[in-house]
Amino acid sequence: MFVEQQKYTQQRGIVIDIVQCENEFGNTPNEKILSQPLVVGNGGSALYYLVSDLSEGLEYFIRTGKRPEEDRGTDKEYHVFPQEQEALILNRWTELGMTVTYRRQQVELSSRITITYMKVQNPKTGLSISLIPWFVVAGRPYPIFAYVYAIGHYQRAEKKSLEEAAAAVRKLFGISDFHKSTVSRSLNAMEGFVDASRLYQPLVADDVKKPGNETRVCDNYETIIEYISGLMTAYPSNESLKRDFGEKIKHLPEPIRRAGGISCALSGIPDEQFEIIIHSEPVNRNPRDRRIRPQRPRNKKPVQRTPEFVAYPQREDKRKAFVAICRQVALDAAIKHHRFLI
Secondary structure (H helix, E strand, O other), X not given: OHHHHHHHHHXXXXXXXXXXXXXXXXXXXXXHHHOOOEEEEHHHOEEEEEEOXXXXXXXXXXXXXXXXXXXXXOOOEEEOOOHHHHHHHHHHHHHOOOEEEEEEEEEEOOOEEEEEEEEEEOOOOOOEEEEEEOXXXXXXXXXXXXXHXXXXXXXXXXXXXXXXXXXXXXXXXXXXXXXXXXXXXXXXHHHHHHHHHOOOOOOOOOOOOOOOOOOOXXXXXXHHHHHXXXXXXXXXXXXXXXXXXXXXXXXXXXXXXXXXXXXXXXXXOOXXXXXXXXXXXXXXXXXXXXXXXXXXOOOOOOOOOOXXXXXXXXXXXXXXXXXXXXXXXXXXXXXXXXXXXX
């Protein structure tokens, strides 16, 4: 079955070399399968491919946190791929006998948008993969970089404060309802990622396209078609594909949890990215000052002080840089460990 499909796709200008065919369902994966941003999510029940090159509307959204000006006040949905490329992908998969449906998820920064993404399925095997933007975490309301910033800010702070980490995210990304409880849940979720992935080295936080970097991002539309078409043809089910990922994980070195866990995982992100709150110097009382001061009333709640932040231009520089950094971190986690960060 796979050989016949391969010949057909070669005629269409696509060469599927992702698997080495042994029999109809006995294909042996090579490293190309295991070095792509394919994520096992929703408790192991779903597969997601993280797309790194996005449509213009989505790029604008993550760059500014807002809808494009011409779309404000509308209910427009934003597709993952540019229109022309999406039509090409849809036609190719239809020709290959795949079923393509669309799913939606809302994501919020300073404004909220609805993202429409493709889900491709092989009707003969039931294997299905959803193609989502790199910054989306299935079922989560905010982009991955908001959660990672909260986690990193809390980890790097001299005085740990969930509320201060949440305030930093609200100020930097314009998310008005990002609370400290979200920071706490995110920390627990990323601890789970570190444990489950048996993480043994920091996640890549610089340019993954540099020569010699082992992390490779698949950002060509033809390559996406080739890769996912090969998976759809080679594997009999989601479970068989996930077993191959499991076998890879079993052979990883010892985890780094003892050496710092989350802190080590995110150690590739520079400290200055998290320095947006200005902390005033503590007031030193005169040790000889023995004045008797009136006792504070006990029936009043302590006043929550609003943090002081660095100026807007500095925050904007940090925000843009962090989004670019987090893109690499999220893709590295997907390529090496096939999991969402949280």
